[in-house]
Amino acid sequence: MSDPKISFKNVRKVFNTGATTFTAIENLSLDIADGEIVTVVGPSGCGKSTAMNMVAGLIPHSGGEVLVGGKPVTGPGPDRGVIFQQYALFPWMTVRENVEFGLKIKGQGASERRETAMHYLGLVGLADFAEAYPKTLSGGMKQRCAIARAYAVNPSVLLMDEPFGALDALTRVRLQDQLLETWSKDKRTVMFITHDVDEAVYIAHRVIVLAANPGRLQEIIDVNLPFPRTEDIRLSPEFTEIRNRVWRAVYHRDAQAA
């Protein structure tokens, strides 16, 4: 395998809140390959969002090394697109202006910007809503707009923090399929945080299970299921078997006891 795209080397994260210190992540080492989809699951307090935010460059790490493309992370940058659970669309901008935000920072001219934005909005099925304000969109549409905004600046890594967590089951499945379909064309590296075990198995090459207090690596589970993932795969006994393994790893008990 070639050099990893994302690399955690003995990473530690300690939060200082006044007199008390809290260890969010202890000695995390993990490599994510270029073009790989990795999902991260674990109980609350396992530091999964913290780990992702360190890759995004939104919070500094306290020890060890976080590398993206072989270079240490020093801050956020458009090579890493982030999709937040709360959508984080700017409500004072139209859907198109939201998607154009990153392009304008890149220095693209107005007409080129509009063209790129419309291309990605078309991809997520929001072309008709380009001039609408986010308040008029449903949750699923807001998240699709946020995905278009992240794709538009053409990042090589996608960091997704429980992106579909607030959506209904049907919308969630649709967006999972859409994510995989886009991935099959561009093969970006994806680090995807979720608390939905089915989702974790369905979209991933590997599922990373973290344990809490302090956050640390518990288990890495390979998902040896073919792509493209389909409904048949989701309903297959192999899927169920992997799903059960992940479930047990997350909830830390074996099947007999449960």
Place this chain on the structure above:
Amino acid sequence: MTTVTDTTAPNQVKLNRQALSTFGWGILSFAGGIGLWWLATIGGFSELPSPWAVLTRTVELAVDGQLWTDIFASLQRVLIGFAIGSVLAVPIGFLMGWYRTARVIIDPWIQFFRVIPPLAIIPLAIVTLGIDEKPKIFVIFLAAFLSAVVSTYQGVVSVDRTYINAARVLGASDGTIFRRVIIPASTPFILVGFRIGLGSAWATVVAAELIAAQSGLGFRMQQAQLYYDLPTIFVSLVMIGVLGLLMDKIVVIAEERLTHWQERV
């Protein structure tokens, strides 16, 4: 692709109908109040002038021009004081919200002056600034400034971190974040500050004119009090109320225009 039906239209109609009936009830309530007032004066239960007497006095004062001079004098003071106050409050509020150092240095002063009623500054303002327009405009400026500065900086500090993070991961610099995230995100707060500021500026001008002025609606009331001229006092009061409501309405309309993107409950 998913099809989305437009559900906003019927809601809008319902809202309009609701607004209309609220407005209708408001008119009805006022009419009822004026009716009771009228009954009380013709029944001889009160020394107050009748609505009719107040109306005729309004027409008299309007025709001889004094009403307009007074309104103009009061409005001019309010608008100058309010304009200076708001123009200064916005950058200072941003400074306080953006830089912790500015906040810890400026905030104690603002908190201190906020607890002093602007009117209490008048004696000092008259002694130091003279008896012309300056002391009045100064206290109005202070009233407007204090409300607007507090809400501006509250607006800046309460900008959702997620917006800032979303902008940063798209490559935005601090300057871009300030211009394209902080300013629009805090606009609703700033406009609330303007609304409160204009309200307290209006309250302050009238009170200031009662104490020290040679013109304005407050001054007119004060004069009328000396001559036991109740209808004129009423005219001034009603004008103060109507103009206050009008100015408030203008800010509300500006607010709706500028922050139409906000989700309202």
